[in-house]
Amino acid sequence: MDGRTLSRRGLGRWGSWTLLGRSLFILSLLVAYVLAFRAVEFDPANILQNLHHLRNLLGKMYPPDFSHFDQLIRPLIQTLQISFLGTLFGALLAIPLVAFGTQVVIRNPWIYWPIRSLMNLLRTVPDLVYAVLFVVAFGYDHGPLAGMVALSVFSCSIIAKLASESADNINRRPIEAIEATGASKFQVIRYAVIPQLLPAFIDHTIYVFELNVRVAAVMGYVGAGGIGQQLLTQLDLLKYDTVFAIILTIFALVVVIDFVGNRIRDALLHGLRMPFPVQVLTWVALGWTAVWSLLSLDVNPERVLIGLGYLKNLLWAIVSSPAMEFFNISISRMWESLLIAFVGTTLSFILAFPLGFLASRKYTGIPSQVAFWVKQIPGAIRAFPELILAIFFIASFGPGPLPGVLAIAIHSIGMLGKMNAEAVEKIRKEQVEALQATGANRAQVFRFGILPQVLPEFLALAIYRFEINVRASTVLGIVGAGGIGMLINEALQLRQWNIIGLCLLVIIPVVIVIDFISERIRRKLIEGSHSA
Structure with missing residues (x-):
């Protein structure tokens, strides 16, 4: 069994796509990401320009005052x-x-x-x-x-x-x-x-x-x-x-x-x-x-x-008696919540991807001391709730969807980093040892023996995390971090229960549909990886 065979098995149905089909899929995905990042005001250049606000805030916070x-x-x-x-x-x-x-x-x-x-x-x-x-x-x-x-x-x-x-x-x-x-x-x-x-x-x-x-x-x-x-x-x-x-x-x-x-x-x-x-x-x-x-x-x-x-x-x-006159606004805010969850999960997937390997010593060649300390990073990040992170970023960048994206992304890095490391620990050794026996170098072993095994599970974990982040994004707006939570907070301030009722009537079906689709996709990914 050579590397190409393992690669084809790991990639599953993707390998049967035509070049045109792959190109169109990737292009569509890139367009969707560009539009989503714009919609949530995620502009790296703008973030860098406003980093001085973040530095000023950190200066006010440090040293912490434990006198009380x-x-x-x-x-x-x-x-x-x-x-x-x-x-x-x-x-x-x-x-x-x-x-x-x-x-x-x-x-x-x-x-x-x-x-x-x-x-x-x-x-x-x-x-x-x-x-x-x-x-x-x-x-x-x-x-x-x-x-x-x-x-x-x-x-x-x-x-x-x-x-x-x-x-x-x-x-x-x-x-x-x-x-x-x-x-x-x-x-x-x-x-x-x-x-x-x-x-x-x-x-x-x-x-x-x-x-x-x-x-x-x-x-x-x-x-x-x-x-x-x-x-x-x-x-x-x-x-x-x-x-x-x-x-x-x-x-x-x-x-x-x-x-x-x-x-x-x-x-x-x-x-x-x-x-x-x-x-x-x-x-x-x-x-x-x-x-x-x-x-x-x-x-x-x-x-x-x-x-x-x-x-x-x-x-x-x-x-x-839900306030149906606010229906269009609630749909727009819910869409913003979905985009916040989508962009935040994407960023966390990209950043947590290497953490999963660096925090595991199994077949990755990472020194044990490095793996130990890297493994502590996700645990430390997970300890900060999204709401606290959102408050921190609102104080730095102002209210809006951007603090929500950053809060979800950072918290999810901690969650995905931990779960990705656990997935790497469960790698089946047969494929890795078969490649090593052929004289494959470390890069080839990773490309054809490790990545095809863990990628489906990494994707399944990211989709599950998106499912959780959709719920989180709907409430971050209560502190000003964008999405439908901002509408809930405004209604709460004015005690307009019918608007809150409308928000719940929008949130509940959307979450149910997201959960249903997420479960089906995750099941397909896991079944595909097990049959490979």
Whole structure:
């Protein structure tokens, strides 16, 4: 098997295209990119000319002012409490959705499809939009409670989706064996599904907790409690050195949570089991943390029910009479959000491409020390939420789509860099060793043995990232970073709920369509790479 054979197999259907077809496709893609970059005001020359604003801002931020750090401790703890309770209640709410939303257990489509549709619908609403709705319903005086409930719904949607996909892939033989004894659905779930699904469910829950710490850290920007409210206050006072101290505090918090979460998930992946006394202590600690957080955040069931009642009225006001006179504006702003996500994802794909190889030692010839330090770069970048990056770039370049593009691009570099490195680590050695045996040099091994294996997965990861970035781009406008979020923010300031309703009616179908197309393309890419 020579390099040309491997190349043809790796390229798949692309190799069967005619030269004219390839040329037209590439030309169309280039034209689309040029138009998209212009639409979001991404002009490298203009960015370079305005770099002095960025330097001035950095000068105001450095050195960070930690003199009032004692005032950040309580909001920091509150952020963790909101994240913890939001993840806990989200996981509990997800359990029935997972149980009745998988075809492994529920084969009745009249039950299965409505549950799956509900999960998909919940996922279409961005996290910050949930925060805005619940803060309005519960009141700004109950911001932390609103943030916790908003995160519970958001967490439920993510955990239910991930866990139901894991449930679809579990071993069906134990289920069939228990069903053959005449067991009830509850017994099937208890003895055949839960033992198989529990490790994956815990893994997904820990992942969502890591995500929620990032989300909760910025939800305070819309009044949902936590350290984000301190960030907003200091920004309004133009105390950029204190802002930088808060950003570094959030960064440190996210890094620590990610580190601990990754270690726990790695232990679960390798099947490590804690001794029984340690398990008991863990459950006691989690229970104590839950009770302490509930009391600290003053979570009152009566207040929750009152807030949910207001939310019902708010949702009815939002959807009953959407402001259709703003339809054209909302479509235009949504298109801008899509372009922000598209350009930001493209930039991150280009910049994260080499990071995936530099952060991996497998068959790339990268020295271990270099690979180790490069691997830390995506982790450090990922710790900065898009919203904080957007605020930073708005202060440098002014409001508009450009800060949104830069925020999404930089955050996505961290996410894609990490996932690309993991993809490189999974390279099949047979193709590489076959080329090495023929005397191929390092460049030929990379071109014909490594690149065809990882490129489909890199593309699939980038498309998945675009799917996530579409949601992110719809809310960055709340802080002035372009897109439909700016219209939501304007309507929120004027309490025009019918305009917010129209925005949601535009966002939800677009996100559903993007998710559907993304899933199909990713499946084709992965199936094509496996069949190659």
